[in-house]
Amino acid sequence: MTRLAFIGGIYSNYPALVATLADIERRGVDGSWFLGDLGAFGPHPNRVPELLIEKQIPGIQGNYEESLSSGATDCNCGYTDPRDNAYAQISYDYTAANTDDALKQWMGTLPREIRMDIGGLRILLSHGSPRRINEFLWHSTSSEPFLERLCEESRADVILCTHSGLQWHRRLERNRHVVNAGVIGRPANDGRTNVWYTLLTVERGEVSVEFVPIDYDHQTLAREMRAEHLPAEFIETIETGWWTTCLEILPAKERAHSKF
Amino acid sequence: MAGYYHRIDAIRNAANLKPVLGWRESDSVTAIPHQQPLPAPDVPLLALDTLWFQVAGTLCNIECTHCFISSSPTNRSHEMLTLADVEIRLAEARRLGVRDYYFTGGEPFMNRDMLAILETTLKQGPATVLTNGMLLRPELCRELRELFDRSEYSLDLRVSLDGFDAESHDAIRGKGVWERVMKGLRNLAGVGLNPVITVTEAAEGVGSAEGRTRFLEVIRGFGFARPRLKVLSLFRIGAEETRSHGYEEWERLSMDGLTPVDAATLQCSSSRMVTSRGVYVCPILIAEPAARMGETIADTLRPFALRYGACHTCWVDGVNCRT
Numbered sequence: 001m002t003r004l005a006f007i008g009g010i011y012s013n014y015p016a017l018v019a020t021l022a023d024i025e026r027r028g029v030d031g032s033w034f035l036g037d038l039g040a041f042g043p044h045p046n047r048v049p050e051l052l053i054e055k056q057i058p059g060i061q062g063n064y065e066e067s068l069s070s071g072a073t074d075c076n077c078g079y080t081d082p083r084d085n086a087y088a089q090i091s092y093d094y095t096a097a098n099t100d101d102a103l104k105q106w107m108g109t110l111p112r113e114i115r116m117d118i119g120g121l122r123i124l125l126s127h128g129s130p131r132r133i134n135e136f137l138w139h140s141t142s143s144e145p146f147l148e149r150l151c152e153e154s155r156a157d158v159i160l161c162t163h164s165g166l167q168w169h170r171r172l173e174r175n176r177h178v179v180n181a182g183v184i185g186r187p188a189n190d191g192r193t194n195v196w197y198t199l200l201t202v203e204r205g206e207v208s209v210e211f212v213p214i215d216y217d218h219q220t221l222a223r224e225m226r227a228e229h230l231p232a233e234f235i236e237t238i239e240t241g242w243w244t245t246c247l248e249i250l251p252a253k254e255r256a257h258s259k260f
Numbered sequence: 261m262a263g264y265y266h267r268i269d270a271i272r273n274a275a276n277l278k279p280v281l282g283w284r285e286s287d288s289v290t291a292i293p294h295q296q297p298l299p300a301p302d303v304p305l306l307a308l309d310t311l312w313f314q315v316a317g318t319l320c321n322i323e324c325t326h327c328f329i330s331s332s333p334t335n336r337s338h339e340m341l342t343l344a345d346v347e348i349r350l351a352e353a354r355r356l357g358v359r360d361y362y363f364t365g366g367e368p369f370m371n372r373d374m375l376a377i378l379e380t381t382l383k384q385g386p387a388t389v390l391t392n393g394m395l396l397r398p399e400l401c402r403e404l405r406e407l408f409d410r411s412e413y414s415l416d417l418r419v420s421l422d423g424f425d426a427e428s429h430d431a432i433r434g435k436g437v438w439e440r441v442m443k444g445l446r447n448l449a450g451v452g453l454n455p456v457i458t459v460t461e462a463a464e465g466v467g468s469a470e471g472r473t474r475f476l477e478v479i480r481g482f483g484f485a486r487p488r489l490k491v492l493s494l495f496r497i498g499a500e501e502t503r504s505h506g507y508e509e510w511e512r513l514s515m516d517g518l519t520p521v522d523a524a525t526l527q528c529s530s531s532r533m534v535t536s537r538g539v540y541v542c543p544i545l546i547a548e549p550a551a552r553m554g555e556t557i558a559d560t561l562r563p564f565a566l567r568y569g570a571c572h573t574c575w576v577d578g579v580n581c582r583t
């Protein structure tokens with residue numbers, strides 16, 4: 001049996017990363033990876049990459065690492081709504097201004113994808129999707145035939161991704177799987193303050209996926225965000241579990257479960 | 261960048277934009293004189309993500325002055341699609357790995373099979389219906405809500421407005437249309453469905469922050485607590501400017517060809533359109549016989565030469581939106 005942990009977007013949520021790593025350690029896994037977007041949203045963007053480096057956790061670039069390491073002027077998040085983009089820009093400008101150059105350089109050295117073979121299953125880690133770093137893969141709009149095609153084209157049996165912020169798993173034919181690992185950077189827009197990471201188990205060729213809820217000291221995070229003058233809307237999300245920004249990108253189905 | 265999806269949305273609603281900016285009949289798809297000796301670049305089909313269905317053909321319950329395919333109660337150049345027609349293409353789309361489905365017309369809800377078509381489609385992938393909102397009677401809304409709830413995939417509706425009061429809207433759509441659309445939207449709100457309202461940036465200053473806020477208030481007024489508004493910025497620069505700078509951009513496009521990044525901004529690089537007469541390159545060109553690429557989707561999995569005036573418009577807008 002092989003058990004692997006995947007950490008989606010961290011968005012500078014250092015206390016959530018600490019709590020997630022503690023949970024992973026307690027359970028015991030055969031390996032852990034991050035899937036990109038270490039910064040955004042939260043405060044003090046050096047802390048997350050520093051901890052990942054210290055713990056020697058491998059991972060891939062998200063659109064944030066790509067933008068920060070190349071000196072881009074925006075996060076290339078892929079939003080289309082002006083209000084969403086305005087908030088995304090606040091996050092990016094803050095993160096870019098507060099991330100050390102050495103860490104930005106390190107981000108540039110991260111791979112865009114990681115491939116591995118677990119018991120004959122070809123596993124592919126990507127940020128948005130295997131074909132685009134900022135593609136949003138949502139549960140309600142990613143049809144099975146489409147995901148089959150992504151697996152086929154990227155020559156993978158199991159695709160892991162993040163970027164959209166909500167976790168899901170689709171089991172396809174011929175033992176293929178697409179898993180959005182969710183994010184530990186902010187709650188999953190469900191009115192709860194916890195965040196989620198993902199455990200993937202391969203046992204005799206069988207894949208199972210567990211989404212693990214993580215409670216963390218969100219009050220401390222909110223306090224730090226306030227001290228850094230980050231938008232009140234972001235803090236509200238951390239304190240209530242409801243998204244207040246970047247909502248317009250949600251498909252009708254996911255939006256229907258949303259408070260705002 | 262944000263441009264990709266934004267532009268697709270913009271083009272999907274291109275029909276609504278022309279009158280606002282003084283688009284005339286003569287500016288339609290033949291805006292570039294045929295004698296112009298420029299070679300047309302090919303756009304590759306990068307990935308077939310989206311399949312459109314001209315599900316109501318060119319039949320509509322209203323006759324907007326600006327409709328780029330001249331839909332009307334009597335235009336039968338494209339007939340309605342039956343459930344069987346749609347099923348054949350859905351089977352093909354499944355094999356080809358299509359991601360999502362869009363339904364337009366004419367007015368999709370004039371098609372008596374529409375609910376059955378949506379039900380079948382939603383077993384295979386997400387569906388979005390572009391509607392003028394006039395036929396959204398309470399009973400239809402209830403059925404749509406049930407479909408929404410029992411489908412694993414997303415069912416979305418888009419209602420496009422040409423203004424945010426009766427006067428500006430009806431000037432384009434026809435007298436009394438606003439009232440009927442408002443009723444339809446209230447019926448949707450009544451069953452808890454939350455459509456995307458699309459409106460052109462040129463309409464009533466909605467492009468400004470204040471205009472947006474005002475428009476969001478109008479949508480709330482229909483009963484939507486979480487208003488979803490898409491402002492389309494296609495042709496922001498205005499028809500006159502498009503024409504005067506157009507050839508220049510076109511020449512650049514012709515000489516340099518299309519990079520994959522350029523191509524990705526055009527919806528013909530990721531979609532095809534099914535009509536009663538066959539499969540077309542995109543939703544915009546279904547009135548052009550040469551834009552019919554084949555009988556089946558499989559016939560259309562090849563590049564298309566961008567030789568139409570509308571292509572030029574798509575391209576100019578792309579440049580515009582990315583910057």
Ligand code: SF4
Binds near residue numbers: 529542572574
């Ligand atoms: S009008 Fe031309 S450029 Fe625009 S989507 Fe259609 S084929 Fe492509």
Ligand SMILES: [Fe+2]
Binds near residue numbers: 036037064127
């Ligand atoms: Fe991302």
